[in-house]
Amino acid sequence: MPFPVIPAYITVHLGLPDEAAENVTLPFTAYIKNVASSEVYPTWPENALRANILAQISVALNRIYTEHYRSRGYDFDITSTTRYDQAFVPGRSTFENIDRLVDDIFNNYIVRQGNVEPLYAQFCDGVRTQCAGLSQWGSVELAEQGLTPYEILQHYFGEDIDIVFNAPVGDGMPSYPGRPLERGSVGEDVRTIQQQLNRIRKNYPAIPPITEVSNVFDKETENAVRAFQRIFNLEPDGVVGKATWYKIKMVYNAVKSLSEITSEGLTISEAQRVYPEALRLGDTGLNVETVRFYLAFLGYFLPQLPPIPITDTFDQAMLDAVYAFQKAYGLKVDGVVGRRTWNALQNVYEQTLHTLPEDYQRFAREVYPGRFLVPGDTGAAVTLLQTRLNQIAAKNDAVPAVAVDGVYGQETARAVRAVQRLLGYSPTGAVGPVLWAYIIAQGEGYGEV
Numbered sequence: 001m002p003f004p005v006i007p008a009y010i011t012v013h014l015g016l017p018d019e020a021a022e023n024v025t026l027p028f029t030a031y032i033k034n035v036a037s038s039e040v041y042p043t044w045p046e047n048a049l050r051a052n053i054l055a056q057i058s059v060a061l062n063r064i065y066t067e068h069y070r071s072r073g074y075d076f077d078i079t080s081t082t083r084y085d086q087a088f089v090p091g092r093s094t095f096e097n098i099d100r101l102v103d104d105i106f107n108n109y110i111v112r113q114g115n116v117e118p119l120y121a122q123f124c125d126g127v128r129t130q131c132a133g134l135s136q137w138g139s140v141e142l143a144e145q146g147l148t149p150y151e152i153l154q155h156y157f158g159e160d161i162d163i164v165f166n167a168p169v170g171d172g173m174p175s176y177p178g179r180p181l182e183r184g185s186v187g188e189d190v191r192t193i194q195q196q197l198n199r200i201r202k203n204y205p206a207i208p209p210i211t212e213v214s215n216v217f218d219k220e221t222e223n224a225v226r227a228f229q230r231i232f233n234l235e236p237d238g239v240v241g242k243a244t245w246y247k248i249k250m251v252y253n254a255v256k257s258l259s260e261i262t263s264e265g266l267t268i269s270e271a272q273r274v275y276p277e278a279l280r281l282g283d284t285g286l287n288v289e290t291v292r293f294y295l296a297f298l299g300y301f302l303p304q305l306p307p308i309p310i311t312d313t314f315d316q317a318m319l320d321a322v323y324a325f326q327k328a329y330g331l332k333v334d335g336v337v338g339r340r341t342w343n344a345l346q347n348v349y350e351q352t353l354h355t356l357p358e359d360y361q362r363f364a365r366e367v368y369p370g371r372f373l374v375p376g377d378t379g380a381a382v383t384l385l386q387t388r389l390n391q392i393a394a395k396n397d398a399v400p401a402v403a404v405d406g407v408y409g410q411e412t413a414r415a416v417r418a419v420q421r422l423l424g425y426s427p428t429g430a431v432g433p434v435l436w437a438y439i440i441a442q443g444e445g446y447g448e449v
Contacts (some may be wrong), residue, residue: 005170013076025200048143051152061118071250115265179239184371219376
């Protein structure tokens with residue numbers, strides 16, 4: 001789960017959540033100006049206005065960040081009614097001084113100290129309605145007493161709040177990764193699901209634990225997903241498609257109360273990414289090498305792609321290949337390997353495997369199978385992997401021999417980890433495209449480990 005960003009746009013449902021009403025998409029700043037002009041009086045002291053606007057920004061960002069409505073299957077970010085959210089009146093005029101204040105603070109929001117998610121900073125007028133959060137008219141009295149906006153907010157939400165200033169503006173991309181996660185999937189999205197399932201398990205102990213939170217979707221993760229799906233009446237296929245992804249997110253938000261003032265909170269360590277969100281010119285490492293593998297392989301079959309060697313550096317040659325791939329497949333041509341480009345690379349690679357020309361069929365069984373091999377896997381690809389590992393083991397005592405039985409068990413995982421350590425890779429025990437190509441080549445005697 002990445003850190004919050006200020007969305008360029010927000011989609012508002014003009015009615016109750018289940019009511020057949022219009023959705024309106026507008027700039028986030030225009031939305032906050034409308035809400036502020038609908039909720040408060042422009043004649044109030046500026047410090048009261050700033051405190052109220054910060055609360056309104058935080059409520060909206062909490063709804064967006066937690067995907068409160070989208071995780072429930074709705075196609076909007078927030079409603080227009082104070083029964084559920086805050087007032088929004090389409091087409092209304094806004095006040096000049098409120099517009100100025102919003103432009104000044106639209107990318108600031110409230111958090112609980114040590115937490116990441118924007119605080120659900122509930123508020124009410126304090127006269128006709130009472131709530132556990134900010135009193136709008138009460139904030140006026142406090143401002144008239146000389147309190148600053150931060151002090152006003154502390155009065156209502158506690159001493160342990162902070163203000164995040166100048167948060168970055170983002171594109172508001174949905175959290176769902178765009179393709180199902182299943183055994184053999186890798187990446188930050190897998191790690192997110194593992195973390196969330198382990199937290200949900202505290203409330204639903206029938207979900208088995210995932211003992212190692214990593215970036216690899218292994219058998220333990222699959223078992224936890226199946227258990228979650230059974231509990232929440234989803235098809236127990238062990239695959240995290242869009243419905244399962246958002247159900248996990250909704251339950252995770254609920255058990256942590258992320259959409260309430262009394263939230264358990266999302267800590268920095270829970271939100272911190274371990275794996276890069278995107279790869280760019282100048283980056284290095286195994287992730288770069290993996291992308292180069294896909295591009296190099298596809299370059300044999302797609303004349304649009306320039307040939308490139310497999311290295312671990314994002315250089316000009318790789319940039320040219322990324323540009324060419326993005327242009328060929330209708331992606332944004334920016335030379336950045338983000339989620340959409342990564343998904344497209346995997347999809348095209350898998351499609352190419354299934355349509356290899358007849359001349360290549362005799363080599364097909366040694367081509368990377370298109371998904372990471374992990375403990376629990378079985379089949380011909382595992383048998384080939386074990387055969388090649390034994391050929392390496394015969395030349396290097398650091399790699400243990402394994403039984404060639406087509407079952408990826410702990411013995412095979414130990415041998416894979418031994419090879420990964422020799423190469424300086426993180427010993428995950430999972431075999432991706434770069435490691436696969438290396439083991440196949442080394443096992444055939446093309447080099448030495």
